[in-house]
Amino acid sequence: MSTNGNGNGHAHTHGNDYTVPTPRKDWIVNRKAEAARTGDTNMSQMHFARKGLVTEEMSYVAHREKLAPEFIRDEIAKGTMIIPANINHPELEPMCIGVGSLCKINANIGNSALSSNVDEELRKLHTAVHYGADTVMDLSTGGDIPMIREQIIRHSPVPIGTVPLYEALSRVKRVEDLNIDLYMEVLEEQAQQGVDYFTIHAGVLIQYVPMVSKRITGIVSRGGAILAQWMTANHKQNFLYENFDRITKLMAKYDVSYSLGDGLRPGSVADASDEAQFAELKTLGELTRQAWKDDVQVMIEGPGHVPMDKIKEQVDKEVELCDGAPFYVLGPLVTDIAPGYDHITSAIGAAMIGWHGAAMLCYVTPKEHLGLPNEKDVKDGIIAYKIAAHAADIARHRPGARDRDDAISHARYTFDWDKQFALSLDPDTARSMHDETLPDDYYKEAAFCSMCGPKFCSMNWSSKVDEYNEQVHGLKKADLTQIVTEQMALRG
Incomplete structure (x- = not known):
């Protein structure tokens, strides 16, 4: 299994030949040594948080969540995380x-x-x-x-x-x-x-x-x-x-x-x-x-x-x-x-x-x-x-939560099929479903799928409307998006 984040590179191998990283190994060794030195046997993250300390685990989590380490510490100290x-x-x-x-x-x-x-x-x-x-x-x-x-x-x-x-x-x-x-x-x-x-x-x-x-x-x-x-x-x-x-x-x-x-x-x-x-x-x-x-x-x-x-x-x-x-x-x-x-x-x-x-x-x-x-x-x-x-x-408006949705929507609108597959939760399934009816590589660049075909694809027609708006009104798609966003904000 792959790992993510910023832990160290320790790993150990088990009898079934899996090599498993151990990102917390040094943290744990140091923490146990400190407990032996002080006699404080409470090893909980809440215990450290309530002492005002940011543990390595808290820093690691903060990096993954794109949140401040101090916020993580305070939430743990309160018991809400x-x-x-x-x-x-x-x-x-x-x-x-x-x-x-x-x-x-x-x-x-x-x-x-x-x-x-x-x-x-x-x-x-x-x-x-x-x-x-x-x-x-x-x-x-x-x-x-x-x-x-x-x-x-x-x-x-x-x-x-x-x-x-x-x-x-x-x-x-x-x-x-x-x-x-x-x-x-x-x-x-x-x-x-x-x-x-x-x-x-x-x-x-x-x-x-x-x-x-x-x-x-x-x-x-x-x-x-x-x-x-x-x-x-x-x-x-x-x-x-x-x-x-x-x-x-x-x-x-x-x-x-x-x-x-x-x-x-x-x-x-x-x-x-x-x-x-x-x-x-x-x-x-x-x-x-x-x-x-x-x-x-x-x-x-x-x-x-x-x-x-x-x-x-x-x-x-x-x-x-x-x-x-x-x-x-x-x-x-x-x-x-x-x-x-x-x-x-x-x-x-x-x-x-x-x-x-x-x-x-x-x-x-x-x-x-x-x-x-x-x-x-x-x-x-x-x-x-x-x-x-x-x-x-x-x-819940979590920061960045919609980024992937926006990216896949953009890929969908521009018919970037490979990017759509890559951004999906299950790329293999998305690709295989597409390829059931349009398996040739040519269709990975086509501006349609088998649902509507080239004549009835709404996004294909919409892209032509974008071209008209740019040529006649000087409005690029990004500009139109900004205008619509501002109008929605005004409507409350």
Whole structure:
């Protein structure tokens, strides 16, 4: 996998002959040495930001985002932005998640007890990163989970997230046998490997479980359902909630970020915005402030399945209850009727919620509700969500967000086909679709495509109007564009 940015040139080679750059290697060595010298074991980016320091990761992110390093530092100090960057993940190219930056996307990979293997998961990782995933979650639930995760982390230039509860459950015979000591053992092992963020469902409380009885689809989060079963079987409060401070201190030591899981997220549009969802969200806000006391970074997970008219409310509630911690949402799907096409039903909601202020969008693949995604499903999900995130950035007027759109539009108007392909999200697909009907190289310079042909191409005719305006009125196209822009500004 290629790397981007301004890290150093260290690299190491793994048994499968991949050479993986390690841009953070020297930064991490120096930081660990400083911690040993001072005795301060809190390695989190928030901890350094609150001391007024700009870390190498912050500078790297600032360069990528075209923002001031001090702005990145201040956002992290406030908790409205995170840089998930475990000190044991030297292969990472640091990135940020926060509403003050570009909208990000996450891709879920990982095997199940019934399907997939490590080579397949590495192919999925490569596909996800190649097509633009900003982070990847390994949700493996079967086979040699630690080995699969180790391979994914060692080959990943993007942050890796996990749900540690899955591995903890794989080590016991029954759900009710789960306990905090086993869970902490799993957390420590994953943190030592280099996992950058943990989804932890600490907000699913025993008093909220009866609220889901009114729902059509009950509890659809795997983590939420596991913990609900544990609580009702043991008649005890959620052990993750009860031991939250203990978990937080471990995460500070490795700079693992919280992704506070929405275990009671709605699994159908009928269940959106109900009392169970918002009760849990209020608790997640309380836990966020608790984690911030120890300078641990936090983002909040969100739904799910939400009709379009309730999407803005989801963001407003999260900002209100969680003090603006970055909102990381799954979709949301805006209708439930399209299994096989839920990358589309969810991308509609993702674009909207990104526009309203979500910081990261978790992709949904065409296989959602149907089976384990394969490599093609991963690609289809990534492309759908890159479109959604990009559309959100344009609507949020992020600096430079529209530059690529303007460039491809200019190439389209001037019939520069090769440039159009190069600027597209998926150049190979764009080129192959064009070439299905006009394969000869001659048509790469033609002023038409097979949709309209040479006689009915609107842009071809429009270019002739441009020539008339220049000859008769002395107006070049750039001048016309400026006039129209000024007129629109005057109209308000």
